[in-house]
Amino acid sequence: GDSVTQMEGPVTLSEEAFLTINCTYTATGYPSLFWYVQYPGEGLQLLLKATKADDKGSNKGFEATYRKETTSFHLEKGSVQVSDSAVYFCALYTGNQFYFGTGTSLTVIP
Amino acid sequence: KAGVTQTPRYLIKTRGQQVTLSCSPISGHRSVSWYQQTPGQGLQFLFEYFSETQRNKGNFPGRFSGRQFSNSRSEMNVSTLELGDSALYLCASSRVPTDTQYFGPGTRLTVL
Numbered sequence: 001g002d003s004v005t006q007m008e009g010p011v012t013l014s015e016e017a018f019l020t021i022n023c024t025y026t027a028t029g030y031p032s033l034f035w036y037v038q039y040p041g042e043g044l045q046l047l048l049k050a051t052k053a054d055d056k057g058s059n060k061g062f063e064a065t066y067r068k069e070t071t072s073f074h075l076e077k078g079s080v081q082v083s084d085s086a087v088y089f090c091a092l093y094t095g096n097q098f099y100f101g102t103g104t105s106l107t108v109i110p
Numbered sequence: 111k112a113g114v115t116q117t118p119r120y121l122i123k124t125r126g127q128q129v130t131l132s133c134s135p136i137s138g139h140r141s142v143s144w145y146q147q148t149p150g151q152g153l154q155f156l157f158e159y160f161s162e163t164q165r166n167k168g169n170f171p172g173r174f175s176g177r178q179f180s181n182s183r184s185e186m187n188v189s190t191l192e193l194g195d196s197a198l199y200l201c202a203s204s205r206v207p208t209d210t211q212y213f214g215p216g217t218r219l220t221v222l
Contacts, residue, residue: 034210044153100152103152
């Protein structure tokens with residue numbers, strides 16, 4: 001069935017380090033792909049999305065490219081900040097329902 | 111524009127009781143989805159409502175039910191609570207089912 005697999009956490013980085021959180025998916029058809037972020041005590045917020053192959057979603061310095069050949073949608077940021085500390089969820093939408101990964105916790109230390 | 115609101119934010123119940131959670135979507139949004147979030151399982155889809163009709167349902171027992179009203183507000187009910195039902199229950203709304211979902215802050219349910 002349809003599913004999302006994302007990198008296990010937790011991830012701890014120093015401020016200004018490069019971030020990659022891996023996400024791969026299994027789906028029939030042509031899903032839309034999303035990254036959501038959850039800050040402590042809050043619900044999920046949409047970070048970025050891509051709706052077709054080779055699309056690049058970007059927001060707040062984060063980027064992810066929809067790679068159909070590798071069924072991946074890895075999240076990257078060139079220089080993380082302490083305020084980026086949160087849990088990141090990769091998700092796909094098949095036209096029927098959303099499927100979420102288990103989340104990757106990121107802690108950025110000064 | 112107000113975001114998705116969920117009430118109550120916190121609930122403590124005992125095994126065997128039932129509970130009702132409420133979700134008010136963003137104005138103009140007609141689709142509401144519910145998710146259960148636990149540390150081990152991540153987000154698991156419960157059900158989705160659109161224009162008062164259940165459009166889709168996840169793999170949860172019949173103790174979990176929901177409904178949507180004509181003003182798009184939604185409620186979910188869990189009967190005969192079990193310890194394993196302790197979780198953060200998230201509601202998300204969108205204009206239509208295929209659109210981007212916007213999440214509420216969640217209701218933290220603790221079953222003792």
